[in-house]
Amino acid sequence: MARRLELHPDRLFPADPTTRRIARDLYSGVADAPIVSPHGHTDAGWFAGNQPWTDATSLLLAPDHYLYRMLYSQGIALDALAIPDKGGVPATDPRAAWALFAANYHLFRGTPSRLWLDHVFAEVFGFDVALEPSSADLYFDTIAEKLATDAFRPRALFDRFRIDFLATTEGAQDDLGAHHRIRESGWNGRVVTTYRPDGVVDVEHEAFVPAMTRFAELTGEDVYDWRGYLAAHRKRRADFRAAGATATDHGHPTAATANLSTAECETLFAKVTRGDWTPADAELFRAQMLTEMAGMSAEDGMVMQIHPGSFRNHNAGLFASHGRDKGADIPTRTDYVHALKPLLDRHGNSTDLSIILFTLDESTYARELAPLAGHYPCLKLGPSWWFHDSPEGMRRFREATTETAGFYNTVGFNDDTRAFLSIPARHDVARRVDCGFLAQLVVEHRIADWEAADLAHELTSGLVRRAYRIDQPSPLAAAA
Amino acid sequence: MARRLELHPDRLFPADPTTRRIARDLYSGVADAPIVSPHGHTDAGWFAGNQPWTDATSLLLAPDHYLYRMLYSQGIALDALAIPDKGGVPATDPRAAWALFAANYHLFRGTPSRLWLDHVFAEVFGFDVALEPSSADLYFDTIAEKLATDAFRPRALFDRFRIDFLATTEGAQDDLGAHHRIRESGWNGRVVTTYRPDGVVDVEHEAFVPAMTRFAELTGEDVYDWRGYLAAHRKRRADFRAAGATATDHGHPTAATANLSTAECETLFAKVTRGDWTPADAELFRAQMLTEMAGMSAEDGMVMQIHPGSFRNHNAGLFASHGRDKGADIPTRTDYVHALKPLLDRHGNSTDLSIILFTLDESTYARELAPLAGHYPCLKLGPSWWFHDSPEGMRRFREATTETAGFYNTVGFNDDTRAFLSIPARHDVARRVDCGFLAQLVVEHRIADWEAADLAHELTSGLVRRAYRIDQPSPLAAAA
Amino acid sequence: MARRLELHPDRLFPADPTTRRIARDLYSGVADAPIVSPHGHTDAGWFAGNQPWTDATSLLLAPDHYLYRMLYSQGIALDALAIPDKGGVPATDPRAAWALFAANYHLFRGTPSRLWLDHVFAEVFGFDVALEPSSADLYFDTIAEKLATDAFRPRALFDRFRIDFLATTEGAQDDLGAHHRIRESGWNGRVVTTYRPDGVVDVEHEAFVPAMTRFAELTGEDVYDWRGYLAAHRKRRADFRAAGATATDHGHPTAATANLSTAECETLFAKVTRGDWTPADAELFRAQMLTEMAGMSAEDGMVMQIHPGSFRNHNAGLFASHGRDKGADIPTRTDYVHALKPLLDRHGNSTDLSIILFTLDESTYARELAPLAGHYPCLKLGPSWWFHDSPEGMRRFREATTETAGFYNTVGFNDDTRAFLSIPARHDVARRVDCGFLAQLVVEHRIADWEAADLAHELTSGLVRRAYRIDQPSPLAAAA
Incomplete structure (x- = not known):
């Protein structure tokens, strides 16, 4: 018989009883x-179509590279987990893949995936026994049964999760059809897009050429001319803003920026x-495009996110057989300090720009x-990211930056x-860890209790709403 | 009505009650x-002239780049804070600048500036309400009232703060006039100088040429000849020792050192x-000059401090408008290991030299x-520095080096x-954090309680006195 | 009179009483x-000959660079500690050297050496007073008395320490005579070798040429021909496996690997x-040899260990006077991510290979x-190493990798x-710190108590046995 699954109400709070009590009080103010x-x-298609998901494997396991990278690291073949390769989804029985996952669930002890999944199992699906071979x-x-019910369709879960604002990410070559369908459906969930132009900026990407073709079609610009290319970006940024976007996103191998003259840009672009x-x-x-994007952000008010430092598709063999995004991205x-200086030399003292x-x-x-963020008015720090989106990672982030x-x-x-x-689970972990950190400051008399309560609200709601400018009048709202 | 300001006697001690009790006991032995x-x-001019300071803004806010860098990062103009630019002090009402600071004091929650300032407010000025707009x-x-009294003049505060030894830092081109006036006044506060030759070593500094001119005037040497240049350093080091200096200081962009032949030095110097x-x-x-300075320290016994790794004046726009030291220095x-090797190859096994x-x-x-410090007899570790001179920074330093x-x-x-x-506040924070760290070692039975008490004294008094050779007979003492 | 020496049963456990109780319970399950x-x-000669050791200085102080590097850093001459230089062991009275060590034992406060030594003093030798000048x-x-007894000979201590498996490290040019003598003696302690070919791989090593000569003699191969050189490695790997080895070890300045063609290898090898x-x-x-060794490991099943990143013999003066391994190796x-890619491109998805x-x-x-380890099937993480083999180092390792x-x-x-x-002391520290880390996860409800107990056994026994393949049928066992 399987062991019990129970989410302890004090999970992730510091061990010291006084600190824990303070953390618990702070958390109670922001938990909901x-x-x-x-x-x-x-x-975005999930919310546009609102079709039911079908089974545990295709919903929870196959798309989650956090999970199958760990299983793969222990010698388990991706085929056996029903992970698609370049030929499509392998002919693996989803139930067998799920059983294999269950048999190896112990590998996730001590990882955030385990915390998130147990939350999903207990809170979303109502399980009270743990996942193990026998269960x-x-x-x-x-x-499968629950997913077949209306209460588990995407929009119903969106409401049940009390999501106030959800941004997806689309490329510059995306027609935003799903977002348009969401608007046209009359559903009032606020699902918006984010402008991610990497596909038409990274000439090393294997799909750069078709992305540029689509970019040209969508904008009607001569995207192989430097001025036309920039104009196309401006048009698409406007399209994205019209679809609710308040931000852009840039995932480059490094944080390098450049500040070239127009003539140099034209020469480089041609090349x-x-x-x-x-x-x-x-x-x-x-590098130059980050600076161009910063300039456009200073014009149109879109918040700019820079996510550098991932060595994508590190595993050559797996990239050949399975393609991108298979858990083989490794940080570098x-x-x-040096990388951002060209951009900052040009835009760093702007108070309109936010990066x-x-x-x-x-x-x-x-x-x-x-x-850098403690000096430049245009810079802010995103939260601990990806491999560091975890209790220890969040704690280190606060300890090192605050x-x-x-x-x-x-x-x-x-x-x-x-x-x-897993969205509610992830936000719950962040709120708990932040409240634990604040409780530590209170118990060490570094801030007062009322300040901690104020900060708990800021860390949960205030800062994100202001930083991403989600309550500013948007073109979308203006048009409505 | 403003909230109460209160410095909790247990601030910064670990949360666990047993550990806290041990920390409190250790701290009680070194607090005073x-x-x-x-x-x-x-x-040094403050102690030479002993003139009263005038107001909160010019004393506490305008000179403190820790404070205005944070305010600037949140979009507040430096002018509004009465921060001088290249044209001088802006025509900003000091009271209005102070009110703006008060309105943004929440930005410092969780920072060491907040701890230091609250200590200054409560302990130095006796406030019992917190700084906020209403106060x-x-x-x-x-x-302003208190600063006008004799009890708040520099020398009176020096005595009240129980300062036994205070080193300032002057450039090689400084005539040490303020230090001479201190001596001549008969005041017995031990305020000494430190030899910082960066101004005549860093040819990239915008004031290198005038500094060299002054260096020549003060020494009577041909400072544009390699031998004359070294002789001038020796003369000025002797001047500084005569003014009480026990140490030199070197703030270079990197820790690079070199070990060139005399002929190579002459060629490079000419260039x-x-x-x-x-x-x-x-x-x-x-790089070569660090090695030269190490050689002179081995001769004259001055302790050598190396402070590398700051990218100075990172913000080009602000440097153009406001000049140096405006909170835009960023670590790199x-x-x-490689950088120091040339110097260590030449001087590393000296037991006279201390770096x-x-x-x-x-x-x-x-x-x-x-x-490195756990092997080379000439090397010691300075405490956590600048951005890391903070509770978490000090804790990380001890955890990573001990x-x-x-x-x-x-x-x-x-x-x-x-x-x-803020000097008493800063030393108080350091003593509290060190006692907390020692208490942790005691409670984990890694050292005995009597060892911790001994170490608390060493960390507060013994190590600094020996490392900076402040009790060794100095030329100053010998002349007295 | 000397102070008492006592190993507290709760040493190294977290301070919080609940966490400590959990840690203590977990530890009790693995302590023995x-x-x-x-x-x-x-x-290996110790176990082959089983001769008694003679005195504290030559057994505990002179071979332990952790100890004399710290003493040297404080200005104590190596001669005074009886540390051999290139001329041999200095004519220092071992008792005087020991007294000097005792007089400076306070330097080790807060270091793992202190924890290990106190354990050796109390547990191995039965002291109940602390080491200080008076004792x-x-x-x-x-x-000296105890070492003269049979109970303190190497094999007796091996049994007393309950050592189940002990690997030593020998070079490719070693004839494994000591290991053969162990086998021939009929003693049943499992002491095995590890294949460390650095001496015939690192052409910058001052003894490369004689090592190659010996490598040729032992294998009968033309080791100056690329194919002969590889064949010699294969022969020696087989020799080592026959002497019980399950692993190889590679201590390079960096983690660089290469993936050259055979023609390129031949050219480079000739050069x-x-x-x-x-x-x-x-x-x-x-770099190329790491990839070759990985290929051979995939063939013969020997686990490959890579220990990169030490700048060996950093102190030029000390290297000249005293030679290698004198506490002057500094991490870099x-x-x-980039360094290992060539090797991983060739062997990274092997499930036979283990690195x-x-x-x-x-x-x-x-x-x-x-x-990397959370993705590649062939990669695993060794424990915190060398300078980081310490309570804080182990804690950081778990917090950062888990x-x-x-x-x-x-x-x-x-x-x-x-x-x-010190082997029992070191394993005891590791077990205590791991149990403390697990207890923290339990008290924060990140894993269940039964999972922690399971993990404590895995971290103590299960993982090491499987990772080093020590229970797999070996050529040695097959031959027996």
Whole structure:
């Protein structure tokens, strides 16, 4: 018989009883606050179509690279987990894949995936037994049954999760059809897009050429001319704003920026777009485009997010067989101080521009990012990201950044997930960890209790709403 | 009505009651120990002239880049804070600037500035209400009144703060007039200087040429000849020792050192002094000069401090409008292992030489600095510096260095401040955090209680006195 | 009279009483588990000859660079500690050296050496007074007396320490005579070797040429021909496996790997072996050899350990006078993401290959190593190493790696020591710190208590046995 599954009400709070009591009080004030999710990768089509999901494997396991990367690291073949390769979804029985996952669920002990999944199992699906081999079928069957009900369709869960704002991410070459269908449906859930132009900026991406073709079609611009290319970005940014976007996002290998003259830009652009480039050219072009995007953000008010430092598709064999995004992205050492200077030399003292910086290199928190954000008016710090979106990661983020940048140069939490059902779990973890950190400051008499309560609300709601400008009058609202 | 301001007697001690009790006991043994401040940036002129300060804004806000960098980061103009630009002090009402600061005091929650200021407000000025908009005028008026009294003149506060030793920092081109006036006045406060030759070593500094001119005038040497230049350093080091200095200080962009032949030095020196240099030449010259200074320290016994790794004046726009030291210095990744090798190859096994290393790159604590200091007889570790001079920063320093370098290769606390009134606050924070760390070791049975008590005294008094050689017979004492 | 020496039963457990109680319970389940020591540097000759050791200085002080590096850093001459230089052991009275050590024992407060030594003093030798000047002679005499008894001979201590498996490390040019003598003696202690080919791989090592000569003699291969050289490695790997080895070890300056063609390998090999190489050639050759060794490990099943990132013999003066391994090795910043890619491109998805990665650069734990090990099936994380083999170092290792790599991509503890008597102390520290970390997870409701108990056994026994394949049928067992 399977062991009990129970979410302890004090989970993630500090062990010391006094600190825990303070943390619990702080948490009680924000536990039920609506969710604001300004950065993530859910599929807008879910909310446009509102079709039911089908089974545990395809909903919870197959799309979640956090899960299958760990299983793969222990020698389990991706095929056996029903992970699609370049030929499509393998002919693996979803129930068998789920059973294999259940048999290896112990691998996740101590990881945030385990915390998130147990929350999904207990809170979303109502399980009171733990996932293990003996309960794998119960899980698989129960989940399938529930998913077939209206209460588990995307929009119903969106409401049940009390999501106030949810941003997805689309490329510059996306027609935003799903977002348009959401609007046209009359549904009032606030699901908006984010402008992510990497596909038409990164000439090293294998799909750069078709992305540029689509970019041209959608804008009617001569995107192989530097001025036309910039004009196309401006048009698409306006399209995205009209679809509710308040932000852009940029996922580059490094944080490099550049500040070239127009003539230099034209020469570089001609070189990279005719395919005659070196890796250094490609990097310089991405660098210049960050500065161009910052300039456009200063014009149109879109908040700019920079997510650098991931070595994508590190596993050559797996990339060949399975393609991108298969859990083989590895962080690298990242410089910000020298990298951002060209952009900052041009736009750094703007109070219209807002740039949110992320990192996968925690050694930059106290050394570079907090000092930069604690000085430049245009810079703020995104929350601990990806591999660091975890209790220890969040704690290290607060400990390393608060003393130099304060709380007010941070922007609340991002769930950054494609695992829609885990969104409440992830926000819950962040709220608990933040309240634990604040409780520590209170018990050490570094801030007063009333300040901690105020900060708990800021970290949950205030900072994110202001940083992502989600309550500012938008073109969408103006048009409504 | 403003909220109460109260410094809790247990502030900064660990939450666990047993650990806290041990920390409190350890702290009680060192809380009142005299202050030894071997490295800082107070103005020797204050103690020479002993003139009263005038108001809260010009004393506490305008000179403190920790404060206005945070306010600037949130979009507040420096003009509105009465921060001088290249044209001088702006015509901003000091009271209005103070009110703006008070209205934004919440930005400092969780920062060391907040801890230091509350200590200054409560302990130095006797406030029992917190700084907030409603109390801004009360603060401004009360501070002005108190500053007008004799009890708040520099020397009176020096005595009240129980300062036993205070080092300022002057350039090689400084005539040490203020220090001479202190001596001549017959006042017995021990305020000494520190030899900081960066102005005549860093050819990239915009004031290098006038500094060299003054250097020549003060020494009578041909400072554009390599031998004359070295002789001038020797003369000025002797001048500084005569004014009580026990140490030198070197603030370079990197920790690079070099070990060139005399012929190579002459060639390089000729190149950099005639203005015909590349950035690499400038860097190599600074590198060579660290090794030269180490050689002179081995001769004359002055303790050498190396403070590398700050990217100075990162904000180009602000540097153009406001000049240096406006809160825009950003730490960079710093290498020590390769950088220091040339110097160590020449002087590393000297037991006469003492070099104190600092860093803004905490990733070097356990990886490079503790292993270096735990081996080389000439190397010791300076305390956590600048952005890391904070409760979390100090805790990380001890956790990362103690296991490899021990306590005895560290040198006690530096306040490193130009904010004179905050000196007791800063030493108090350091003593509390160190006692908390020691209490943790005791409660985990890693050291005995009597050892912790001994170490608390060492960290407060013993190590700093020995490391900075402040009780060794000095030329000053010998002449007296 | 000397103070009491007492090992507190709760040492190293967290301060919070609830957490401590959980840690104590977890520890009680693993405290007496047999020791598995898969990586270390004890002398196989001790177990072959089983001769008694003689005195405290030559057994405990002179071979332990952790100890004399700290003393040297405080200005104590190595001669006075009886540390051998290139001329041999200095004519220092061992008793006087021991007294000098005792007089400076306070330098080790807060270091792991202190914890290990006190354990050795109390548990191995039965002292109940602390080491200090007044007890130095008592220590010296008592230790000498005990060492003269049969109960303190190497094999008796091996049994008393309940060591189940002990790996030493030998070079490719070693004839494994001591290991053969152990087997021939009929003693049933499982002491095995590890294949460390650095001496015939690192052309920058001063003894490369004689090592190659011996390598040729032992294998009968033409080791100056690329194919012969590889064949010689295969022969020696077989020899080592026959002597019980389950693993290889590679201590390179960096983690660089390469993936050259056979023709490129031949050209490079010819260049480096005829002495006509640049440092870049030497580095490329080491890099290629890691990939070759990985290929052989995939063939023969030997687990591959990579220990990169130490700048060996940093102190030029000391290297000249005293030679290698005198406490002057300093860690450097280490890259894994780019460095390992060539090897991983060739072998990364093998499930036969197992590579255990170590680091001296803790900034790579969360940024590079945990993400790599949490994806690649062939990669696992070695425990916190060398300077980080300490309570804080182990805690940082778990905090930084667990959330991304989990526990199951780690391999238990390595004592990595030449200080045989400290082996139980080191394993005890590791078990206590791991149980404290697990207790923290339990008290924060991140794992259940039964999971923690299971993990405590895994971290003590299960993971190390599987990772080092010590229970797999070996050629040795097959031959028996």
